Amino acid sequence: xxxxxxxxxxxxxxxxxxxxxxxxxxxxxxxxxxxxxxxxxxxxxxxxxxxxxxxxxxxxxxxxxxxxxxxxxxxxxxxxxxxxxxxxxxxxxxxxxxxxxxxxxxxxxxxxxxxxxxxxxxxxxxxxxxxxxxxxxxxxxxxxxxxxxxxxxxxxxxxxxxxxxxxxxxxxxxxxxxxxxxxxxxxxxxxxxxxxxxxxxxxxxxxxxxxxxxxxxxxxxxxxxxxxxxxxxxxxxxxxxxxxxxxxxxxxxxxx
Numbered sequence: 001x002x003x004x005x006x007x008x009x010x011x012x013x014x015x016x017x018x019x020x021x022x023x024x025x026x027x028x029x030x031x032x033x034x035x036x037x038x039x040x041x042x043x044x045x046x047x048x049x050x051x052x053x054x055x056x057x058x059x060x061x062x063x064x065x066x067x068x069x070x071x072x073x074x075x076x077x078x079x080x081x082x083x084x085x086x087x088x089x090x091x092x093x094x095x096x097x098x099x100x101x102x103x104x105x106x107x108x109x110x111x112x113x114x115x116x117x118x119x120x121x122x123x124x125x126x127x128x129x130x131x132x133x134x135x136x137x138x139x140x141x142x143x144x145x146x147x148x149x150x151x152x153x154x155x156x157x158x159x160x161x162x163x164x165x166x167x168x169x170x171x172x173x174x175x176x177x178x179x180x181x182x183x184x185x186x187x188x189x190x191x192x193x194x195x196x197x198x199x200x201x202x203x204x205x206x207x208x209x210x211x212x213x214x215x216x217x218x219x220x221x222x223x224x225x226x227x228x229x230x231x232x233x234x235x236x237x238x239x240x241x242x243x244x245x246x247x248x249x250x251x252x253x254x255x256x
Contacts, residue, residue, distance in 0.1 A: 004193035019064030023133035041128040041135040045074040049082040056085035070139040070147040083153045094161035095255045096141045097230025108217025120245045142249045168194045199225040
């Protein structure tokens with residue numbers, strides 16, 4: 001949605017996400033002049049704040065960086081995302097029951113129990129080592145959320161996925177306001193961006209032109225987009241495992 005809202009041309013057929021991702025290994029290697037594969041994951045973390053500073057120092061406008069990282073100390077007392085170049089964070093949160101199903105399909109399997117174990121693990125990380133992306137410390141579902149919302153240095157706008165489904169234009173307006181977009185034409189731009197990113201349109205575009213962020217093992221990136229799949233697809237023991245671990249935060253967010 002942000003990509004469509006910010007684009008300065010009228011081609012709405014391509015699916016081209018805005019910005020980069022914080023775990024981009026080529027970006028790390030290019031900026032540091034080092035081969036990240038020759039470093040340990042902890043050594044990479046020590047350099048990541050400076051990567052953000054370099055990106056920000058070369059930017060003439062807000063740079064959008066997608067991340068799966070929790071907010072944590074990179075190993076020398078400095079947060080993984082430095083305060084001096086971080087404008088803010090748009091935090092998307094979703095019912096963990098639905099995430100378990102989506103996450104499994106995203107990885108190209110239906111082993112929901114495996115995914116639930118990861119979502120309940122406070123030391124859960126993805127990528128790193130010899131993978132194409134550098135390591136991202138994800139933590140558990142609750143741990144990830146708390147890490148971003150317990151800090152007060154970087155402003156955070158929290159958007160529930162379910163609210164995006166129910167009131168897409170309203171949520172996109174919140175995001176636009178948060179990043180400082182304004183102007184008389186903003187309502188129409190938001191309306192256009194919402195219409196061009198309807199889920200069925202994203203599916204059709206992916207079918208015809210592909211999508212560069214689709215994992216190799218996944219059948220497709222834009223699979224369902226529905227809410228409520230967790231209750232439909234997870235057996236009761238897996239639902240209870242998630243509820244036992246995350247019940248307090250689920251209640252706070254309205255996932256009773």
